[in-house]
Amino acid sequence: MSPPGSQHKNKMALNSIHWFRKGLRLHDNPALREAVQGASTVRCVYFLDPWFAGSSNVGVNRWRFLLQCLEDLDASLRKLNSRLFVIRGQPANVFPRLFKEWKISRLTFEYDSEPFGKERDAAIKKLAMEAGVEVIVKISHTLYDLDKIIELNGGQPPLTYKRFQTLISRLDPPEMPVEMLTDTLMGHCVTPVLEDHGDKYGVPSLEELGFDTEGLPSAVWPGGETEALTRIERHLERKAWVANFERPRMNANSLLASPTGLSPYLRFGCLSCRLFYFKLTDLYRKVKKNSSPPLSLYGQLLWREFFYTAATNNPRFDKMEGNPICVRIPWDKNPEALAKWAEAKTGFPWIDAIMTQLRQEGWIHHLARHAVACFLTRGDLWISWEEGMKVFEELLLDADWSVNAGSWMWLSCSSFFQQFFHCYCPVGFGRRTDPNGDFIRRYLPVLRGFPAKFIYDPWNAPESVQAAAKCIIGVHYPKPMVHHAEASRLNIERMKQIYQQLSRYRGLGTRSENMKLTSSSVVFSARSVGEPRSNRKWQTDRPQRRWTAASAPAAAWYMTPQLPVWTEVRFTV
Amino acid sequence: MKRGRTGLKSQCQIFPSLGERAKRPKWMTPAQDWGNLPHHVVLQIFQHLSLVDRARASSVCRCWNDVFHTPDLWRKFEFELNQPATSYLRSTHPDLIQQIIKKHAQHLQYVSFKVDSCTESAEAACDILSQLVNCTIKTLGLISTARPSFMDVSQAHFVSALTVVFVNSKSLSSIRIDDTPVDDPSLKVLVANNSDTLKLLKMSSCPHVSPAGILCVADQCHGLRELALNYHLLSDELLLALSSEKHVHLEHLRIDVVSENPGQTHFHTIKRSSWEALIRHSPKVNIVMYFYLYEEEFEPFFCEETPVTHLYFGRAVSKMMLGRIGLNCPRLVELVVCANGIEPLDEELIRIAERCKSLTAIGLGECEVTCSGFVEFVKMCGGRLTQLSIMEEVLIPDSSYNIEQIHSEVSKHLGRMWFPDMMPTW
Numbered sequence: 001m002s003p004p005g006s007q008h009k010n011k012m013a014l015n016s017i018h019w020f021r022k023g024l025r026l027h028d029n030p031a032l033r034e035a036v037q038g039a040s041t042v043r044c045v046y047f048l049d050p051w052f053a054g055s056s057n058v059g060v061n062r063w064r065f066l067l068q069c070l071e072d073l074d075a076s077l078r079k080l081n082s083r084l085f086v087i088r089g090q091p092a093n094v095f096p097r098l099f100k101e102w103k104i105s106r107l108t109f110e111y112d113s114e115p116f117g118k119e120r121d122a123a124i125k126k127l128a129m130e131a132g133v134e135v136i137v138k139i140s141h142t143l144y145d146l147d148k149i150i151e152l153n154g155g156q157p158p159l160t161y162k163r164f165q166t167l168i169s170r171l172d173p174p175e176m177p178v179e180m181l182t183d184t185l186m187g188h189c190v191t192p193v194l195e196d197h198g199d200k201y202g203v204p205s206l207e208e209l210g211f212d213t214e215g216l217p218s219a220v221w222p223g224g225e226t227e228a229l230t231r232i233e234r235h236l237e238r239k240a241w242v243a244n245f246e247r248p249r250m251n252a253n254s255l256l257a258s259p260t261g262l263s264p265y266l267r268f269g270c271l272s273c274r275l276f277y278f279k280l281t282d283l284y285r286k287v288k289k290n291s292s293p294p295l296s297l298y299g300q301l302l303w304r305e306f307f308y309t310a311a312t313n314n315p316r317f318d319k320m321e322g323n324p325i326c327v328r329i330p331w332d333k334n335p336e337a338l339a340k341w342a343e344a345k346t347g348f349p350w351i352d353a354i355m356t357q358l359r360q361e362g363w364i365h366h367l368a369r370h371a372v373a374c375f376l377t378r379g380d381l382w383i384s385w386e387e388g389m390k391v392f393e394e395l396l397l398d399a400d401w402s403v404n405a406g407s408w409m410w411l412s413c414s415s416f417f418q419q420f421f422h423c424y425c426p427v428g429f430g431r432r433t434d435p436n437g438d439f440i441r442r443y444l445p446v447l448r449g450f451p452a453k454f455i456y457d458p459w460n461a462p463e464s465v466q467a468a469a470k471c472i473i474g475v476h477y478p479k480p481m482v483h484h485a486e487a488s489r490l491n492i493e494r495m496k497q498i499y500q501q502l503s504r505y506r507g508l509g510t511r512s513e514n515m516k517l518t519s520s521s522v523v524f525s526a527r528s529v530g531e532p533r534s535n536r537k538w539q540t541d542r543p544q545r546r547w548t549a550a551s552a553p554a555a556a557w558y559m560t561p562q563l564p565v566w567t568e569v570r571f572t573v
Numbered sequence: 574m575k576r577g578r579t580g581l582k583s584q585c586q587i588f589p590s591l592g593e594r595a596k597r598p599k600w601m602t603p604a605q606d607w608g609n610l611p612h613h614v615v616l617q618i619f620q621h622l623s624l625v626d627r628a629r630a631s632s633v634c635r636c637w638n639d640v641f642h643t644p645d646l647w648r649k650f651e652f653e654l655n656q657p658a659t660s661y662l663r664s665t666h667p668d669l670i671q672q673i674i675k676k677h678a679q680h681l682q683y684v685s686f687k688v689d690s691c692t693e694s695a696e697a698a699c700d701i702l703s704q705l706v707n708c709t710i711k712t713l714g715l716i717s718t719a720r721p722s723f724m725d726v727s728q729a730h731f732v733s734a735l736t737v738v739f740v741n742s743k744s745l746s747s748i749r750i751d752d753t754p755v756d757d758p759s760l761k762v763l764v765a766n767n768s769d770t771l772k773l774l775k776m777s778s779c780p781h782v783s784p785a786g787i788l789c790v791a792d793q794c795h796g797l798r799e800l801a802l803n804y805h806l807l808s809d810e811l812l813l814a815l816s817s818e819k820h821v822h823l824e825h826l827r828i829d830v831v832s833e834n835p836g837q838t839h840f841h842t843i844k845r846s847s848w849e850a851l852i853r854h855s856p857k858v859n860i861v862m863y864f865y866l867y868e869e870e871f872e873p874f875f876c877e878e879t880p881v882t883h884l885y886f887g888r889a890v891s892k893m894m895l896g897r898i899g900l901n902c903p904r905l906v907e908l909v910v911c912a913n914g915i916e917p918l919d920e921e922l923i924r925i926a927e928r929c930k931s932l933t934a935i936g937l938g939e940c941e942v943t944c945s946g947f948v949e950f951v952k953m954c955g956g957r958l959t960q961l962s963i964m965e966e967v968l969i970p971d972s973s974y975n976i977e978q979i980h981s982e983v984s985k986h987l988g989r990m991w992f993p994d995m996m997p998t999w
Contacts, residue, residue: 162992296976299998303998328662330655330661330662330687330689330719331661332659332690332720333659334659410997419962421936421938421962422936422964423911428889428939432889485865485866485888486831486865488888489829489887490720493751497716
């Protein structure tokens, strides 16, 4: 459907722009194919705002990964006699000029489901309309059309993973990945490249963006589509060799960066999630000779999809205030404590080693994420998950807006109906995962001299042991910043209070006096906090009302929530 | 006044009270005069409004303002004391606090203070407490929403503020003072003035109280039905005092067991006979124990039959201890285990299923149980398990069941749909 005014353009020359944002790949890129289809010229652009690079909350590893992705794209495009155009500036400012200068009549890009992305794209679509440019958008960053999932759930995104899985199983399978862009597909389409392309539109270096790269160790996770495609083959090889698609048991090795790890590549779109999905399916069918793979096979992909779906219609998804799905928890504001956590100076080797790996390499195992997220929020420091989210945004290669915010809300028990009794111990959890402490020694060399017995709680080591390790706690390595037993005791009380207030409120509408909870549960959040449109047959017939953080009353406090009515504050008003 | 103008404010400014009705022009119909609504109607409406909205409405006219100050609307109040530097939440407005102290102190019956981690907030709470002189408070709660900031207040300041309420209220029924510097003398004051009415006392982690201090409360307050304290305050004498003939049935006893450093705290044991006396006296009592200990510190516990009903292990607990619990806790209703280790707990769980016939809720965090063992456990418990919260990683697939099959098998035995708890694997 061509916008008005396009008939004025020279019908013989169809000049198109493909706008890369995520989806930094040439394989499975339907929008890119649309750009090339029947076009005379095509230019692939990527926008970089140099001011943004300096001031944004994005660390050097993330920038480097991105630049490597762009270099890789450029190299791949060169093989097709094309180039990548890296444009300095903001899309809204620059597009009108480009439309004119290059006589553009078609703009294509991959659909971005995030609220900020949708807003930006709506504005660009408007600009394009005004300039008589046809806009083609294709979904390929997610397995499914997220709006369809939401529609199937009555207009609301599913807020439990189980519900999400149920909805998914009712949808048609994801669309097949489309072919890689090749010379044949390019056809007669060319890219006019000028002499000064490198200066004007070349991929910048880290130094040009203002980073000091002296002494920067080489990337543990090299960016780019080429690397991604190599990795996925390795990943599948390893799975086939194991011939076992079960969840792998966690061991010390799992904590280290793996050459088959894929999450950063999925985030930037160097690897198509649909390609991954179908390759997994094919492999499973080949090895198991079974035609229907279980949903758990795609666990990693589906979690990602789950968070994208939850976030797409919620511009406040990354906030506590004003976020309809987030519980208002009275987090503490404590910049000093936050800094210690972010800079790996908590005094807990398990936490500090993980945060060190994160800062140095840009990736940590998902259980390591649980450990540090729990420590920061509901476990020990009682600091807001929004702060942790910002630190991850800076340092974590695979953290995009939806998945990062969603995971933090999940891990801090701020949403998604999580049970909160399970607290990860900053000493015990690490010790059980890696009894020898090799992970600690690798990332915190100052603690190398400690024996396995004390490496997770070095403050308990006798002075002689500390001296022998040439590391005195409090001098060469910090003392623990909290007393874990005390902190977790306090915090579980807090969480209990909050959740019991919430579940109380639900009863308030129906029977205000008779407040007895059906189970005199010590710890569990009352199960009546469920999803409104969940299958009724799964839950009892208790009247259920959807709570929102906004509607919960400010001052509903009960003495012993789990017990008889007479102990409770009665509303005489 | 123009014809047709119906601005509320303007009407009420000109006609502030009912007494001046005669002066109103004839064209004004009663239906237009919001300020004339009957008192009880406005009160009903106000009860549906939040405090903020009510406060706004109260400045519309004198009549509404009067209703705003009806004693009934001020029986319950929660003072929120937060500083912007330490909390994301707002504070109760200081003017409102002043108004309450001035006009409504005598109406307050259910009062709570929620303070953030800043000492200033806790001090402000104490200041307000000191001014609640002419009160008949029934319920009092001091709640720290982040760090225990009441502990940073000078003990003298805190105690004197608290005793103002203890002395003046004389009808305190429920008190919640966890994590505060309350001491034995203040408890004596509490008891001297409120022994007939006291029903609930929550004072976990009050380090300045001694076993003698709490014993005094148990001895004098025979209506006490709920008590929460730390293990170091628990004594044989206390349990016997709570079981004396004059004492009502105890309904809820919560005990927090917290350690300082491994092996440094030795825990005294409670005689079996004391527990038995308690159960004889109060057969339905819930005994809730929260454990925050290192593994090696559990030695003194569960060696003999212990009538605990709800158990929470905030840190790792050993396989052996879970075995002991199966043997010695016949009244167990709820069991939550944060962590254990990497050896399967099949045997221990099955024994618990066998011997803890009242078990209705179980939660397992970082533990391991084989799928077959778990199915066996669920089969034995059957539908009485209303709460089954198992992290997905806990279940180890074996030759009989894998992860996909386990949920349908368990659902079958439970009589409802069940899934393990999940964590994002992104």
